[in-house]
Amino acid sequence: MRLDELEIGKDAVVASVDSDDAALRQHILDMGLTPGTEVTMMKYAPMGDPVEIRLRDYELTLRRADAARIELVDVHDAHNVPRENPGGAPTDHPAFGECARRPRLGRAGVEAGAPLSLALVGNQNCGKTTLFNQLTGSNQHVGNFPGVTVDRKDGQVKGCPNVTITDLPGIYSLSPYTSEEVVSRRFILDERPDAIVDIVDATNIERNLYLTLQLMELDRPMVLALNMMDEVAANGGSVDVNRLERMLGIPVVPISAAKNEGTSELVEHVLHVARHRELPGRQDFCAADGPDKGALHRCIHAVMHLVEDHAKHAGIPPRFAATKLVEGDELVRGALGLDANELDALEHIISQMEEESGTDRFSALADMRFAFIGAVCRTCVVKPRESREHKRSVAIDRILTGRFTAFPAFLLIMGLVFWITFGWLGAWLQGLMEEGVAWVTDAVAAALAAAGVNPVVQSLVIDGVFAGVGSMLSFLPLIVVLFLLLSMLEDSGYMARVAFVMDKVLRRFGLSGRSFVPMLVGFGCSVPAIMATRTLPSEHDRKMTVMLTPFMSCSAKLPVYGLLTAAFFARGSALAMVSLYLIGIAVGAVVALIFKRTAFRGEPVPFIMELPNYRLPSAKTTVMLAWDKAKDFITRAFTIIFAASVVIWFLQTFDIRLNVVSDQSQSMLAGLGGLIAPLLAPLGFGDWRASTALVTGLLAKESVISTFAVLLGTESASALSGLFTPFTAYVFLVFTLLYPPCVAAIGAVKGELGPKWAAAVFALQCVVAWVVAFAVRLAGMALGLA
Incomplete structure (x- = not known):
């Protein structure tokens, strides 16, 4: 029998693994799917493909086409025969001092106080970034999804100012399969850190130790950090750490990175092996007895x-x-x-x-x-009994990845996210923020008038700075709420399930299920979404996903949607905003189909991914991420938006001879905006003020709102009605949705794929935005809406 034919609830033993792609076959073997391994068929995706199997105490997904190349023998009903555990009680692990058992020494040691570089290495989703944050006091993003870290991050170990530790992307072996794994291998081999901290998920120790053996073959000073030992103990398991040290020949330190337990001992050990250049005690893992x-x-x-x-x-x-x-x-x-x-x-x-x-x-x-x-x-x-986390995951997956419930559950969850963001919680918080901004603005205006400040300066402060920056800050709650909810989904482990469920759907558009996660992250911000494409194992999928991600409406566009929908659609504002998100998804799908038949011909790469257990989102991680996004938003408001507001105020206040104009149409800004306005006239908003707002939006999408606030002097519906009708306002929103992302996102594309691809993304977004907005206008005119 072949693996794709194995019934749900059946066990079998792998006889052989075949593939036309040598790199894929090696990746499958590196994941533990080797001949002689017992596998259990857990489930098929709702559309029948891919499949989820269990092996070596963890879940793995792969497509049926790849499963069909894996031969099985000894098919039988699934069982839970406990492995024979070692005899004797586990020994206590001393805090420090095992160095006497290190049988091999390398070159001369490093003097105390000399700079040291450490590398934090491990499988995907094993807790590297959590440990990095504990060791350095940093606040890097943590998520329960393979591939959250896609680039190296450096930090100073707390209390050790001369010790730098680098958090590397997750890697299953030193035979890299994806581009972010190449980053890890290149750093380890080329940068030659003074010591390696190999972090191992103790709940899945068998699969994780595969990378450990390869790292030991590098003959570098290293320490094994046995993470999540609290979960192992809670489920009745244990590890004889001293015996494990003797068999591996390297120091082993049990820790819980999430609870910051054992981290000080870990630092002590790694600094010791780094300074004394203590090398692994063994490199040969051959059993020469057969x-x-x-x-x-x-x-x-x-x-x-x-x-x-x-x-x-x-x-x-x-x-x-x-x-x-x-x-x-x-x-x-x-x-x-x-x-x-x-x-x-x-x-x-x-x-x-x-x-x-x-x-x-x-x-x-x-x-x-x-x-x-x-x-x-x-x-x-x-070996521990079945963990609470795994039991919980199996129960939740019956609904969230069930054949008939997966898609309704996904729509319900995303609908709940948008309802909380735009309705119940987000709207209430936004109202409070608007009242606060208005109070401060009125207080400052009264103070300036009472002080007899020059009217031009008053205009600069109130009509320029406060109108631009203040209008932006009122939308801060929406963005923070959206990021909080997306972070909770990622931290829980649901993102991996979404990729599993959506793989067959996306394959029809020339993508794999793993592409769905970067695009979903794109609803928060395009920059990390574009960087997250590094987890994709092929250039085909990566480039196509980068080209499509900007069509997903990022949170920076929320202020634009919020202002115009509230002004023109009142009670239907939430529905109007949701329709924009749906249009972005639909346009992205159409463009993907065109790409599939033109520039990106060929099948997407195989879908092979580990499914982590569900975990309760960390309150600290979620709150800190929200704080980071709020801080980033406020920073932009008082830098980019502040500068843009002042420049716009200046250009719309003075003519080319620097005289104060009585009519804005005579200003320098009107002249500049008039150059672009004819291109937008067929879309129904050929006014120079609309074109100017769109141009400033290329710096940051929030600038569209600050520009309107400066040019119109207010954000009221009456002021905007002089610029738009309800229908042209909607066409304007469609164009805003689809036209090029901010300069930071274009810069991210340039950094990932190069300047030619960045130019291609910019040109594609301009053309698609104009064509779709024009089509919406024609449809509206045909229906008598214009």
Whole structure:
């Protein structure tokens, strides 16, 4: 039987793993889906594809087409036979002082007080960023979704001003499959940190230790941080830390990053191994007691002898170089600079191993590592009973990923998000903020008048600064509420389920389910959404997702929607705003279909992703993220928006000879806006004030509102009615929804894909915005709305 045919609730043993894509096959093996592994079919996605399986105590999703390449044997009913746990009680782990057991020392140590660099490495979603925040006092974003960290982050360890620690993106092995994994590998190999902190999820120790063995092959000072030990203990499990240290030959420190338990001991250990250059006690994980294992053992050591001089010259540990050459790693092969004879000898050695062992090179290495890990876990780990978190996740998934309930649940959750943001909570908080801004504005205006300040200066302060910045601040509650809710969804683990549920839908548009998460993040802000595309394993999916993400309406457009819908649609304002979000999604879908048949032909990459357990959102994380977004919004209000408001006030107050104008149509701003107005006239808003607002919106979308406030002197419906009718206001909103994002988002595209792609995104958004807005206007005219 093949894996795609396995019934729900059945167990089977993997016999072989096949794929036309060598990198994909290796990634599947690195995730633990190796021959001999028992898997359980958990569920199919609501549309039948992809599937969710359980192996090595965690859930993995993959498409049925890839599952069809995996052969199974020994199909049987699912069972829960507990693994035989090691005998004897676990020993206490001393706070410090195991260094006497470190059998190997590297080069001369580092003097106390000298600068040190540390790398924080681990699987995706294992708690690296949480630990980084605890160690440095930073406030980096944390989420319960694989790939939250997509770039390296540096910080100073608290109390150690000369120690820098770098939080790297999650990586399952040192054979990177996605672009953010390349960042981690490149840092570890090229930057050569003084020590590595390998953080391991103790609730899923078997899968996590796979990366640990590869890091040990690098022969660098390292410490293993055994995270989430509080969850293991709460569910009846334990780890014999001292025995685990002896088997691995590196220090092991049990911690709980979320509760800040064990972190001080961890810092103590890592500083010790870094300063004394203490290297791992073992690198060889071959079990040479059987014919198959012996073949691989001989192969690796033969390759080590063959390339030893090249490896030393390239600064690559011989053991690591040998295993990577066996895997066919092109980067390592290129770095070693082997000649043709050496390459022939290398291939001969590997082929001999495959013939003797009866398995291919990828499977042999993965099986070697997991066999060693299995022996370690049987010796050191008391396996906990099924955790509360997993039981809870299974129960919740019956609804949130159920065949008939997944899509209604998603629509209900997103509807609730928008109702809370634009209705119940957000609108009430916005009203309070508006009253506060109006009170401060009136108080400042009265104070300036009482002080006899020059009328032009009064106009600058009240009509320029307060009108522009004050109008912006009134929308701060909406943005904070939206970010709070999106953060809670991500922190809970629901985002990963959305990707699972939506994969088959997005595949029809040429994307994978993983593309849905960056686009969903785009409803908050396009910049992190564009950066999040690094988690996508192919350039095809990544570039296409970057091109489509700006069509998702970011929170910076909320002030524009809020002002115009409240002015022209009154009670229907919430419905009007929701319709804009739906238009953005619909336009993005149409553009995706066009891309699929033109610039981005071909199938999206395979969908392989770990499904984390649901967790209650961290109150601290959620509040701190909301504070960060509020701080960012306020900073922009008092920098970009402040500057834009002053410039706009100046341009609309004076003519080209710097005379104060009595009619704004004679101002410098009117002349500049008039250059663009003819292009917008077919859309129904060819007024120079509307075109000026759109231009300033390219700096920051909130500038559209501050521009109107400065130009019109007020944000009232009566003032706006002189500029728009209800229908042209809606067309204007459609154009605002779809035209190019802010300069920060365009800069993010440039940083990710280069200047040509940034220019392409800008041009695409301009064309699509004009065409769709014109189509809406024509439709309205046909229906008699114009």
